[in-house]
Amino acid sequence: MSAPPRVRLRTLGLPAPGEPFRSPVPDCLDAGERARAAGFADPRARLRYVTAHVALREVLAEYTGTDAARLRFGRARPGGMGGRPGGRPVLLGFPEGPHFSLSHSHDLIVIAVAAVPVGVDVQRVPRSGTVEALLPRLHPAEREGLSRVPRAARPAAFARLWTRKEAFLKGLGTGLARGLATDCLLDGAQPAGWHVRDLAAPPGYATATAVAHPFRPGLTPLAAGHRTGTA
Numbered sequence: 001m002s003a004p005p006r007v008r009l010r011t012l013g014l015p016a017p018g019e020p021f022r023s024p025v026p027d028c029l030d031a032g033e034r035a036r037a038a039g040f041a042d043p044r045a046r047l048r049y050v051t052a053h054v055a056l057r058e059v060l061a062e063y064t065g066t067d068a069a070r071l072r073f074g075r076a077r078p079g080g081m082g083g084r085p086g087g088r089p090v091l092l093g094f095p096e097g098p099h100f101s102l103s104h105s106h107d108l109i110v111i112a113v114a115a116v117p118v119g120v121d122v123q124r125v126p127r128s129g130t131v132e133a134l135l136p137r138l139h140p141a142e143r144e145g146l147s148r149v150p151r152a153a154r155p156a157a158f159a160r161l162w163t164r165k166e167a168f169l170k171g172l173g174t175g176l177a178r179g180l181a182t183d184c185l186l187d188g189a190q191p192a193g194w195h196v197r198d199l200a201a202p203p204g205y206a207t208a209t210a211v212a213h214p215f216r217p218g219l220t221p222l223a224a225g226h227r228t229g230t231a
Contacts, residue, residue: 005116005211009199010059012109014048023047024054028068052109056102059111060091063098076173088117088173101170101209108202112209119171121163122207131158139184159206161185164196167210 015021024047026034033053040046057068064071076087088099101112101120112120131154135143142161149157164185169175171194183191190196196210 005114005213007118007209007211008059008113009120009209010055010111012051012055012111013202014044014051014107014109016107017044024051026050026054028057029053030069030072048104048107048109052102052104052111055109056100056111059113060098060100063113064091064094088119088170101167103166103170103207105205108205108207110199110207114211117171117173117212119167119169119210120207121166121170121209122201122205123159123163123166125155125159125204125206128155131155134158134162134180137180139181141184142186145186156206160187160198160208163206163208164198164210167208168194168196171210171212 026037029037029050037046037050037053040049054068057071060066060071061068072092074090074092076090088101091098091100097115098113099115099117101118103110103121105122106124108122108124110120110122112118128151131146135146135158138146138161146154146157146161165180165183166176168183168185168191169178172178185191185196191210193212194210195213196208199207199209201207
């Protein structure tokens, strides 16, 4: 019985506003990434985007032995929403991988890399009003499970569920187009062909990863190399 595929993780935290930091040099970003970064009116949102995408290129450069600036990205399949390409992001010229996923929320950035399709998600714990507004969109079993959680603890439980769901949908390459009510990802639930688990996160955040692999009772926990840092 094989263990789940290994997932390598890198977590980055942005400095608090006003703290000194070494701003990432965006030289390795392509023209599209630079244009998108320039489009952010909020300097902190721009910093978050540049930090995340420079870090992603640096991580993938280590895996591929290719200069970070020479990496090119595409999508796994055509036909996304609104006429845009769909599917998971992929490295062009590397049909065998590595596979990767990127997520960021407020001051936290998480990157996952694996030899098989992978998704990662990070979310800041939402307010109670946000939870109540989104509950009707979830799978019926998820709604029932969250309704049994004490109201004070519900936002944190919702954040854990939401990150598992988003990580899985990113791994599939469908995103939210699949529908939030399609799959049940309560604690311990594993979609067919995938291994989903919560990851350690700083206070106030939740994060999870999903990796393509059949789940069987008794499998060893998902192995993960984990690097952390501050931009």
